[in-house]
Amino acid sequence: MSAEKILIVEDNALLAEDLRDIISSYGYETSGIADSFETARRLAPFSTIALVDVNLRDGATGPMVARYLASEHGVAVVMVTGNPEAVQNGLSGVVGMISKPIHPPLIGKVLIYLQDVRRDGRGIPPSGMRPFA
Amino acid sequence: MVAEFRQAGCGLSPECMTGQGNIMNDMRAELGLWVGRIEKILVDRGVLNDQGQLETTIGTSLPQEIEESLDGFVENPIELIGLLRIAREARDGRPLSPAVLMAAHLMAREVLQALQNGEPRR
Numbered sequence: 001m002s003a004e005k006i007l008i009v010e011d012n013a014l015l016a017e018d019l020r021d022i023i024s025s026y027g028y029e030t031s032g033i034a035d036s037f038e039t040a041r042r043l044a045p046f047s048t049i050a051l052v053d054v055n056l057r058d059g060a061t062g063p064m065v066a067r068y069l070a071s072e073h074g075v076a077v078v079m080v081t082g083n084p085e086a087v088q089n090g091l092s093g094v095v096g097m098i099s100k101p102i103h104p105p106l107i108g109k110v111l112i113y114l115q116d117v118r119r120d121g122r123g124i125p126p127s128g129m130r131p132f133a
Numbered sequence: 134m135v136a137e138f139r140q141a142g143c144g145l146s147p148e149c150m151t152g153q154g155n156i157m158n159d160m161r162a163e164l165g166l167w168v169g170r171i172e173k174i175l176v177d178r179g180v181l182n183d184q185g186q187l188e189t190t191i192g193t194s195l196p197q198e199i200e201e202s203l204d205g206f207v208e209n210p211i212e213l214i215g216l217l218r219i220a221r222e223a224r225d226g227r228p229l230s231p232a233v234l235m236a237a238h239l240m241a242r243e244v245l246q247a248l249q250n251g252e253p254r255r
């Protein structure tokens with residue numbers, strides 16, 4: 001089991017639980033599921049990596065959540081969204097973006113990449129993920 | 134489901150575990166049946182192509198009559214595809230946690246009923 005703690009920021013309960021299953025199948029532990037900025041803020045101190053949707057229960061607050069997690073808690077963040085236009089210009093401090101619908105093997109590769117980035121400061125982004133500059 | 138077993142005094146005995154496994158298998162079978170029906174309706178109504186993928190004409194929102202039928206259950210095509218993917222994986226035998234299986238089972242039933250209620254009368 002990896003030492004990383006993965007925060008899922010997703011307001012669709014089914015997709016969030018499925019993502020938790022997928023993450024677990026790759027040997028990672030989740031710190032929790034957040035469906036809004038407030039719940040993400042509470043789970044942030046216990047998280048090292050986050051997968052963040054754009055549209056949440058409290059509106060399109062995903063980008064704000066992502067920037068907060070990265071800047072205030074040093075969390076390695078990747079956006080996971082069906083609305084890539086919303087983050088097409090990138091987000092400060094956020095590593096990159098993948099599009100929904102999710103593909104479990106890509107989630108596994110993204111987690112390995114984020115682990116490398118946290119450990120070594122660099123890594124090779126998987127194809128299917130758009131890195132932000 | 135797990136909570137129901139606990140409330141009924143069902144622990145980790147072989148009988149209870151077998152019962153729980155049977156219920157999960159039943160849910161998986163129902164989910165497989167329902168996803169086939171959902172796919173057929175969505176193909177007939179031009180949302181999915183013959184391969185079960187979203188039609189290229191579908192953008193970020195569902196056709197209005199489908200959106201109205203599914204109001205409150207599914208908000209956009211991505212969520213619908215997410216549900217179909219999980220249901221297909223359940224049908225095809227991918228191991229799913231009880232939480233995902235139960236959530237998918239509940240949502241697929243509601244979506245199927247909503248689509249059937251919204252079908253044009255013949």
